[in-house]
Amino acid sequence: MAKLVYSFTEGDGKNKKLLGGKGANLCEMTQIGINVPPGFVITTEACVEYLDGGQLPESLMAEVKAEIGDLEKATGKTFGSGDDPLLVSVRSGSALSMPGMMDTVLNLGLNPDTLEGLIRQTDDARFAYDAYRRFIQLFGKVALGIEDAHFDERFEAAKAAAGIVSETSFDADQLKAVSDEFLDVVREQAGREFPVDVIEQLELAIEAVFRSWMGKRAVDYRREFHITPEMANGTAVNICTMVFGNKGNDCATGVGFTRNPGTGDKEMFGEYLVNAQGEDVVAGIRTPKPLAEMESEMPTQYKQLVALRDTLESHYREVQDYEFTIEKGTLYCLQTRNGKMNAAASVKTSVEMFREELISRDEALLRIQPDLLEQLLHPALDVGNEAEPVALGLPASPGAASGKCVFDADIAERLGNEGEEIILVREETRPEDIHGFFAAKGILTSRGGKTSHAAVVARGMGKPCVAGAEGIVVDVAAREARIGEHIIREGDVITLDGGTGHVYLGAIPTIPAHFSGELAELLEWADETADLKVMANADTPEAAQTAREYGAMGIGLCRTERMFNASDRLPIVIDMILANNAEERKAALDRLLPIQRDDFIALFTEMAPFPVTVRLLDPPMHEFLPTEHDLLEQIDSLRTYRQVVRGRQSAIATLDHSVKLPEAFEELTEEHVNDALVRKERMLRKVRELWDVNPMLGHRGVRLGITYPDIYGMQIRAILEAAVACADKGIDIHPEIMVPQVITLQELGFVRQTADEIVAQLASETGKTINFSFGTMIETVRACTRAWHLAGIAEFFSFGTNDLTQATFSFSREDAENKFLPMYNERGILQDNPFEVLDTKGVGKLIKMAVKGGREQREDLRIGICGEQGGHPESIRFCHDVGLNYVSCSAPRVPVARLAAAQAKLAN
Ligand code: ADP
Ligand code: MG
Ligand code: MG
Numbered sequence: 001m002a003k004l005v006y007s008f009t010e011g012d013g014k015n016k017k018l019l020g021g022k023g024a025n026l027c028e029m030t031q032i033g034i035n036v037p038p039g040f041v042i043t044t045e046a047c048v049e050y051l052d053g054g055q056l057p058e059s060l061m062a063e064v065k066a067e068i069g070d071l072e073k074a075t076g077k078t079f080g081s082g083d084d085p086l087l088v089s090v091r092s093g094s095a096l097s098m099p100g101m102m103d104t105v106l107n108l109g110l111n112p113d114t115l116e117g118l119i120r121q122t123d124d125a126r127f128a129y130d131a132y133r134r135f136i137q138l139f140g141k142v143a144l145g146i147e148d149a150h151f152d153e154r155f156e157a158a159k160a161a162a163g164i165v166s167e168t169s170f171d172a173d174q175l176k177a178v179s180d181e182f183l184d185v186v187r188e189q190a191g192r193e194f195p196v197d198v199i200e201q202l203e204l205a206i207e208a209v210f211r212s213w214m215g216k217r218a219v220d221y222r223r224e225f226h227i228t229p230e231m232a233n234g235t236a237v238n239i240c241t242m243v244f245g246n247k248g249n250d251c252a253t254g255v256g257f258t259r260n261p262g263t264g265d266k267e268m269f270g271e272y273l274v275n276a277q278g279e280d281v282v283a284g285i286r287t288p289k290p291l292a293e294m295e296s297e298m299p300t301q302y303k304q305l306v307a308l309r310d311t312l313e314s315h316y317r318e319v320q321d322y323e324f325t326i327e328k329g330t331l332y333c334l335q336t337r338n339g340k341m342n343a344a345a346s347v348k349t350s351v352e353m354f355r356e357e358l359i360s361r362d363e364a365l366l367r368i369q370p371d372l373l374e375q376l377l378h379p380a381l382d383v384g385n386e387a388e389p390v391a392l393g394l395p396a397s398p399g400a401a402s403g404k405c406v407f408d409a410d411i412a413e414r415l416g417n418e419g420e421e422i423i424l425v426r427e428e429t430r431p432e433d434i435h436g437f438f439a440a441k442g443i444l445t446s447r448g449g450k451t452s453h454a455a456v457v458a459r460g461m462g463k464p465c466v467a468g469a470e471g472i473v474v475d476v477a478a479r480e481a482r483i484g485e486h487i488i489r490e491g492d493v494i495t496l497d498g499g500t501g502h503v504y505l506g507a508i509p510t511i512p513a514h515f516s517g518e519l520a521e522l523l524e525w526a527d528e529t530a531d532l533k534v535m536a537n538a539d540t541p542e543a544a545q546t547a548r549e550y551g552a553m554g555i556g557l558c559r560t561e562r563m564f565n566a567s568d569r570l571p572i573v574i575d576m577i578l579a580n581n582a583e584e585r586k587a588a589l590d591r592l593l594p595i596q597r598d599d600f601i602a603l604f605t606e607m608a609p610f611p612v613t614v615r616l617l618d619p620p621m622h623e624f625l626p627t628e629h630d631l632l633e634q635i636d637s638l639r640t641y642r643q644v645v646r647g648r649q650s651a652i653a654t655l656d657h658s659v660k661l662p663e664a665f666e667e668l669t670e671e672h673v674n675d676a677l678v679r680k681e682r683m684l685r686k687v688r689e690l691w692d693v694n695p696m697l698g699h700r701g702v703r704l705g706i707t708y709p710d711i712y713g714m715q716i717r718a719i720l721e722a723a724v725a726c727a728d729k730g731i732d733i734h735p736e737i738m739v740p741q742v743i744t745l746q747e748l749g750f751v752r753q754t755a756d757e758i759v760a761q762l763a764s765e766t767g768k769t770i771n772f773s774f775g776t777m778i779e780t781v782r783a784c785t786r787a788w789h790l791a792g793i794a795e796f797f798s799f800g801t802n803d804l805t806q807a808t809f810s811f812s813r814e815d816a817e818n819k820f821l822p823m824y825n826e827r828g829i830l831q832d833n834p835f836e837v838l839d840t841k842g843v844g845k846l847i848k849m850a851v852k853g854g855r856e857q858r859e860d861l862r863i864g865i866c867g868e869q870g871g872h873p874e875s876i877r878f879c880h881d882v883g884l885n886y887v888s889c890s891a892p893r894v895p896v897a898r899l900a901a902a903q904a905k906l907a908n
Pocket of ligand 2: 323335
């Protein structure tokens with residue numbers, strides 16, 4: 001039969017599954033010579049057996065009794081009798097730390113006999129009765145299921161009767177009376193006498209700890225955090241000899257961290273209380289003192305504590321969070337575990353532990369959760385802030401920002417350029433609001449999800465965004481928004497926290513982003529380790545600059561349509577779309593060409609000597625036009641207005657000429673209104689003409705490039721002219737042209753030919769030939785199946801996993817996320833959101849097929865991914881495993897991706 005109980009001196013400190021985290025560490029500490037009170041661990045297997053069979057395993061109590069015998073020998077105390085009674089604590093602890101399980105029972109082993117013994121031994125009746133009444137209540141609650149309220153009621157009554165405020169003022173007799181009252185509560189509530197047999201006490205407490213594993217809060221917690229039986233199955237029970245921090249002023253209890261978990265600084269960090277029991281420190285009844293004060297108050301013990309800290313760190317080689325108690329001058333350690341730290345402290349301690357030769361570089365790299373790093377790149381709300389949020393939306397893009405509310409992108413742009421700090425507040429945003437984003441410190445919308453336009457664009461720019469804050473009613477016309485009873489007018493200051501989704505009134509102090517020297521160093525190690533290169537998705541020189549700061553090795557995706565949306569370009573783009581013939585279109589394109597060229601010059605210069613991958617125009621053209629609905633409304637108002645102008649004209653004509661009209665009445669003529677109407681009506685016809693039944697599968701990408709060749713022609717020319725301009729200035733650049741939505745080799749051939757013609761033209765115009773590489777997005781299912789052919793022309797592949805995921809699942813992201821995906825996830829029909837976490841099973845299979853086909857055709861084919869998943873650690877792992885060369889993600893995810901790429905390599 002399996003052994004169910006292990007003494008602290010024999011349990012395997014590595015076996016947390018069997019002994020629980022707390023138990024394993026108590027064993028480990030005991031065995032490396034740390035002063036832990038003697039004790040033993042009952043295994044999680046015993047727990048599982050108890051829960052399966054409904055009763056304690058047969059041999060368990062015999063093993064427990066044998067261990068108690070050993071404890072008696074080790075301590076010279078006796079359990080259940082004598083002048084020096086053995087008291088123990090009964091503590092839960094599973095493989096993973098998990099709130100919601102049962103409380104610890106302290107002082108178990110007290111009964112009328114041992115109580116007398118304790119009084120004689122300590123000569124302190126007050127202390128003994130205090131321990132007794134605490135034990136009755138805790139045991140009553142944990143083992144007998146009696147609610148605290150019943151005890152508290154009696155306790156308060158006793159305080160009132162004695163006329164005292166604080167329980168520390170009770171004397172021994174009063175506490176004795178309280179104990180009797182408590183025994184009475186047990187009789188009343190549990191319908192039984194409080195057990196005096198200490199073995200029965202122990203047995204009941206063990207069973208209660210086991211049962212707490214299936215308590216509602218514990219079960220909910222495991223479900224919420226996806227804790228499977230493989231990770232933690234059942235709780236262990238730790239039985240530990242009691243030590244007392246409350247026996248006088250040479251006693252104390254406290255908790256510590258081996259380093260400061262907020263800053264990572266290597267210093268004594270923690271709190272303690274003199275003359276107190278462990279729970280008092282956390283309970284907040286008395287205010288604990290910082291550990292630094294112990295140096296003068298208890299110098300000998302302080303030295304021991306410093307030694308304990310050093311031993312823990314050099315043994316565990318990881319920051320520890322520990323509990324200690326000092327009884328009559330002797331220091332005991334009662335618990336240790338890996339300390340939870342914020343991102344900055346995790347990075348700092350890992351890098352410093354490498355420098356201190358405690359850990360290897362690889363360990364430092366593996367120790368930090370990549371996702372945490374994003375925290376470090378954005379300003380955060382000061383943790384001390386106590387302001388109440390007035391609204392809650394979705395945490396759509398992390399970071400905190402304060403600024404004046406503006407409800408319109410044009411005003412935001414104007415005020416932003418004047419140097420004002422602005423928060424753009426909209427019901428939802430559209431591509432034509434983009435200039436407002438540039439000007440804003442943060443974006444708040446009352447509609448839309450984490451993948452709404454506002455969220456995606458804000459994330460790309462690294463600006464905080466709270467989306468879909470439904471409590472907010474935005475009234476653009478009145479230039480105000482209502483949140484409950486609050487009215488926010490244009491210019492009022494609010495604060496957003498894009499990491500939590502909270503919205504606050506007024507300005508709340510923020511802590512600036514901090515890309516520390518340690519982080520930079522850690523990420524350099526990551527780059528040296530990783531096979532995958534990390535590039536960035538960036539569309540503007542500003543975004544490119546941020547991406548470089550974060551260590552991007554080039555731009556893997558520049559979406560040219562983002563450039564089209566800026567307010568000085570959109571009218572030209574619209575002219576181009578509305579063009580009635582090739583000539584008109586060329587005129588508009590001729591105006592766009594120098595603008596695009598300048599964009600590329602700036603981008604190439606910023607990124608040199610790294611490559612910049614420019615994707616040719618991708619979205620359907622109607623995305624640059626207003627919606628049909630908006631146009632119909634505008635046309636309607638224009639017609640009404642025309643009536644007004646006509647009416648006014650005929651009124652003036654019939655009036656006496658002596659009537660002098662004020663100058664302000666200088667009016668638009670009917671002709672002006674007609675011009676506006678004609679333009680709007682043309683736009684409406686165009687919108688209807690361009691309308692796609694299903695825009696995602698409609699007239700977009702290379703299909704657009706082939707039906708309107710001059711558009712791609714203009715873009716390619718702009719790229720290549722920019723390349724010439726940079727080369728002239730001696731800048732080392734590597735432009736890459738990427739074609740979206742490709743399904744067949746012939747499409748690529750068509751675009752490649754256009755490019756070659758332009759190269760030839762430029763060569764004859766300037767005498768220079770430009771080197772560029774030419775590749776394709778792989779984002780259609782057909783492209784995956786025809787990869788071998790496509791690689792005949794394409795020199796690189798970039799998986800567009802957003803579209804590829806949509807195509808593989810045959811549903812659109814917006815519809816899925818808004819309508820059925822949450823339920824699919826909840827019901828376990830799909831494990832994750834495939835638009836956030838790459839679906840390695842389905843989409844991944846297509847990717848593998850394309851990689852294989854592509855490399856068979858062209859051995860040195862460069863392959864990357866530029867979908868949103870490219871910044872997700874698990875997806876990066878997959879990309880590494882299938883042999884991609886690079887991942888490209890939004891700038892703020894670049895550090896995350898660099899670390900994840902290194903971890904992917906180290907995992908093999
Ligand atoms: P938790 O997991 O909630 O921290 P613990 O089992 O660690 O529960 O115990 C709760 C409190 O009781 C802690 O402050 C701990 O230090 C203290 N404690 C536990 N066992 C003993 C003991 N044998 N002697 C003294 N204090 C103890
Ligand atoms: Mg603890
Ligand atoms: Mg795409």
